[in-house]
Amino acid sequence: MEEPEKSSESDSSKSNADKAGEVYAQASTRRNDSVKSSQPKPRLKLFSKVMEKSLQWLLDNASFDRFSHYFQPLSKQNPQLTEVMHKQFISQLQTLVQKEIATVIEEGDLQVKFEELDKLEELAKETAQAAWRPSGVPEQDICSDLVSSYKKQEEYMRIQLKKLLKENAALAQKVQAGRENITHTEQRIASGVQEWKASLEDLEEFVVTLSPSEHFESL
Numbered sequence: 001m002e003e004p005e006k007s008s009e010s011d012s013s014k015s016n017a018d019k020a021g022e023v024y025a026q027a028s029t030r031r032n033d034s035v036k037s038s039q040p041k042p043r044l045k046l047f048s049k050v051m052e053k054s055l056q057w058l059l060d061n062a063s064f065d066r067f068s069h070y071f072q073p074l075s076k077q078n079p080q081l082t083e084v085m086h087k088q089f090i091s092q093l094q095t096l097v098q099k100e101i102a103t104v105i106e107e108g109d110l111q112v113k114f115e116e117l118d119k120l121e122e123l124a125k126e127t128a129q130a131a132w133r134p135s136g137v138p139e140q141d142i143c144s145d146l147v148s149s150y151k152k153q154e155e156y157m158r159i160q161l162k163k164l165l166k167e168n169a170a171l172a173q174k175v176q177a178g179r180e181n182i183t184h185t186e187q188r189i190a191s192g193v194q195e196w197k198a199s200l201e202d203l204e205e206f207v208v209t210l211s212p213s214e215h216f217e218s219l
Contacts (some may be wrong), residue, residue, distance in 0.1 A: 043114035044105070051101045058097065059090060 067086045068075035075082040104110070134141050 043117065044111055047105075047110065047114070048101075055094065055097050055101075059094060062090060062093065 064083065064086045067089065068079070068082050071082055071085075
């Protein structure tokens, strides 16, 4: 009785260990995915580095010597106070610039814009034709741009002209068919009138032959 119980306990412990391993693997996978998704993209990372270098350059230029130069009376009388003011100035300047950079990234939606730029770059790799670049001469660039625009307008006008000519031809055919119908109708009416006149003359002749005056005169 003890051996089956031990074997069942060992099996259950193995299954629990396997389940725990699967849960740990799934959790680690989700954690890695979340870390990857939270990591900044290359363009945004590069932008942040450029902003950091620019901020560092700004802070380096705002040195204590330059700061004290603009506050010479105070720096000569109380250099320690001037140094404290300079430190506060540097701290506040750094904080404000960092906030402005974060605001620009958030309000400008730079993450999405950089992703769109990456997509455009990938699409550009598939095209063998080189992209247009300015020649450096504004007159030539404007003329080349206007020529391409005029060509597009000319092609559009040609397409519209073909459509109008086709519509006019269809309308001309309809008008011609209507005129032919009118001519046939006039001919039928004229022939009907002629037939009516002929039948009227025959009727008059028949009535004349049946006139009683002629019968009495013959008697």
